[in-house]
Amino acid sequence: MSRTPRPGPRPRVSVIVPAYNAMPELTRAIDSARNQTIGIGRLEIIAVDDGSTDGTAAELDRLAAECPALKVVHQPNSGGAGGPRNTGLDLARGDYVFFLDADDHLGPDALRRMVAMADQNGTDVVLGKMVSERGRGVPRAVFQHTQLRTDVYSSHAYSTLGPCKLFRRSLIERLRLRFPPCRNGEDKPFTAAAYLNASGISVVADYDCYHVDYRENGQNLTRTAVGLADRIDGMRALFETAARYTRPGTRRDKVMRRHIQWELCGALRALPREDRAEARGRYFPELRTWALAHCSDALFRILTAPERLLVHLLRADRFDDLMAVLGTADEDTERGLLVDKGRVYWLHPYFRDPEAAVPDACFDVTDHLPVRHHLAGAGWHGGSTLRVRGSAAVEGLDRDPEDRTELVLRRRESTDELRLPVTTGDGAEFAADVDIATADAGAPLRPGVWDLYLDVRAQGISRTVRFGSRHDDGLDINTARRVVAAGPGLRARVSPYFTTPYGNLSLDIGPAPQGAPCEVTEAVWHPSEKGTLVVAGRLLPPGSPARDRVLRLRAEHADGRVLDHPVRFAAGHPAGAFTARLSVRDLSRGRWTVTLALVGPGGTRGDGPSHAAPVPPPPRLPGARWLRRGRPYYAKPLTGNGQLTLELRVAPVRLAAALRNRLRRR
Structure with a gap:
């Protein structure tokens, strides 16, 4: 078949399928590509038969006769998957490239989600969640949560070097990337080079994008190529790639x-x-x-x-x-x-x-030395004391009677550290009391985010570990959120929560707004509606009924313009829980302050007094990007100046500055 570039509009994605003796799984793989919700008109599927002898070639020709978007190339066997992938790259015209192995298949909405993620965040590589129904190993750590924009140094992305990801084709061509001629492991140098030169990496973790499987005939290269003779060339290329694109x-x-x-x-x-x-x-x-x-x-x-x-x-x-x-x-x-x-x-x-x-x-x-630790619960013991219960022990070492475990509180983005004694019980069990009003040498805990650690000791050896990631199933830490008396005339908002992505325990402590109608418990970007901020909370005082309370999520521009958005209460919830959405994409450029406002009985600001509660800046709220009339815009949370209320800067992306930043990261 001719390898001359084909005329016509450029597809969004080129799906490249290397195939060698891939029956019967091949049909499912091709069907999963051509049935994508992104639409067959936005795809080209390039299937490369690498000298198959089992009917793969005939099946590809049959499928191509049914689907004009499927282009088939027949070539002599090259000895590995890299050769047919390179053939596909030589023919690819899409904005993005996705490599689909012939024995695997895509979730129906996979490519639409990954392309949207790359478009909205300007990233060059997108990892779609991988799953396996038949026991084949898949990476898990990197897919603990969706990441709009990350890199190999601050995520687990580098733990998965397989090529079954979405790559921006301009990156591949700029680097002149092709798969080296190795029988096994040829995919890792390719992916490593893309990672280390990408403008950014995105992770889609809320949808099963890629389904991996074993072939019925057991002929996966990863299973048959087990000797060092098959692996040494790929490993050599991988070390050379990592050294080429990093500095000591x-x-x-x-x-x-x-x-x-x-x-x-x-x-x-x-x-x-x-x-x-x-x-x-x-x-x-x-x-x-x-x-x-x-x-x-x-x-x-x-x-x-x-x-x-x-x-x-x-x-x-x-x-x-x-x-x-x-x-x-x-x-x-x-x-x-x-x-x-x-x-x-x-x-x-x-x-x-x-x-x-x-x-x-x-x-x-x-x-x-590993520390075995477990969080059993966190609840209030008295007016301002949060009691944390759990267990902890250093594995491999017996505890001496004089060994003492301590609960360590570290205030984020500062050098503040507090150590609190724990009361030990049977075995490794303990309880620790955090009195919000007196924990800091008799003074209240300062506002901010306090991360919880355990200093566990055995035989004079001290091991300090982050605490909370292992906890009882069904433990709802949100029930421990409270406004407490933190001193004479002083009230504090205490919000325990599990961090993302590792699930460790932290305390968010801030001043309780005087006369505030509600308390904010969470502010995050919606996982699928890009550019939509979701704010969750509950009415104050706790247990207040939702009736007769007209609450609005309010965005106020620096020039005084105000936009109110409706709040939805959870039906029958005893604490008056609610959620509200703010479409940041609809905001004009400038600086916007986000609050929750209790307005008059008629729901208008002119019908009576208005009381506002700040939406606190979340500890880790990334920016958001979207297209407006073809031009990229962004919303960036303003931090670093001690803000007690979430402020967003909305502006168009300065393309020259974005290009300089991209070049600087190379």
Whole structure:
């Protein structure tokens, strides 16, 4: 088939499907692409038959006869998925490219959601939530919540280097990206290069976009290519890519940590399965080169003890010792710990063995000791005291009678830290009282967000961990929100909440508005209606009935213009819970203050006195972007000046400044 570019309007997405002996799953994959809600008129599907012998070629031709948007290329077998993907890239005309494996399939609304995410946020790569119905492993951490705009340094995106994502084609062509000629792992250098050069990365986590599966014939390359001979070329290209697009320092270490732990240490653990002469003469020298070139001393220190031991022996050119350690790795992981002079060491047979001559640092696990912790509940005990209940213990160490756990409160964006004693019960159980009125050396807690930690001690070893991510199922932390007396004539609003995305416990403390009609409990962007702010709250005093209360979400411009939006009360809710939506896309440019206002009985501002409650600035509210008459606009929360009320700046995106920022991030 001709590879000459086709005439006609440019499609939004080019879906590239590499196919080799892909029956019967191939039909489902193609159907999932052509039935996308974005519309077949906005797609081109490029299926590349890579020398199949099982009927794949005939099935593609049959499907193409039914669907003009499906273009089929037949080519000799290239030995991997990279070749047909490159063929598809040479033909692609879409604004975006999506790689769909022939044994997987798309959720019906996947491409529409991902394209909208990229368009609205100006991002070059979009990850759609991956799921598996038949037990194939999929990444989970990166899909804990939707992210409008992030990068590889502040998210879990780099943990998934497969190519089944949406890529802006201009990025691919600017970098001249193509898949290297490797049998296995060719996708990782491609994706890594795109990540490290992208203007931004988006994550769609609220919809099952991509469904992965195993083939009925068991011929997935990831399952059949298990030896180092199949993997070494891809790993080499991956290390070279990561080094090319990063500079030495903490950012490179963050990227290389994944490659040292997954690729390098994974290859080392595979050495015993290789021919010993081949392992010594072919693989060991190259793996050693990677360890010397890409594992900095700072990165070495944050590896786990087993990884440090392997990398040390590799860098020291000790092949026989490395193979001996690998041979007993399973049983050695069960060995105990030694506490010595305030440090904890793994009792590996090489630890302090004069003949082995391995530094103690390779066995130091002090900073890696896991802490088992659990939040059982948080509720009010008296007028201003919040009681936190849970359990905590350092795994692998027995607690001495004199060991004491402390609850640590750290005020975000400051150096304020408070330590509160806990009352211990049976085993690792504890309770801690946070008196809002006196916790700060007899003074009230200052307004702000306080993050909760536990300082857990055992045998003189102290481990401080963030607290709250593991808690009882169904624990509703919102029930602990309250306005309390924080001193003579002083009232404070206390809002415990679980952070996003990690679910840790924090306290948001602010002044209680005098005469305020309500309390705001949450302000977030709507997950699917882009540019819509959702504000949730409840009436004050708690339990106030919703009847006869005319409440409006109010946006007030700096020039005095006021726009009111309706509030919806939860039917029958005893606390007068409500939600309201503000379409920021409808606001004109300028500075807008967001409040909740109780207006007169008739619902107009002229019918009586109006009382307002501020909408507090959420700790982490990103900006929003949208198109207005073809021009990109944004809404940015104003922070950093001690605002007690949410303020939004609405303005068109300055294209020159956006371009400079993009070039600066390269």
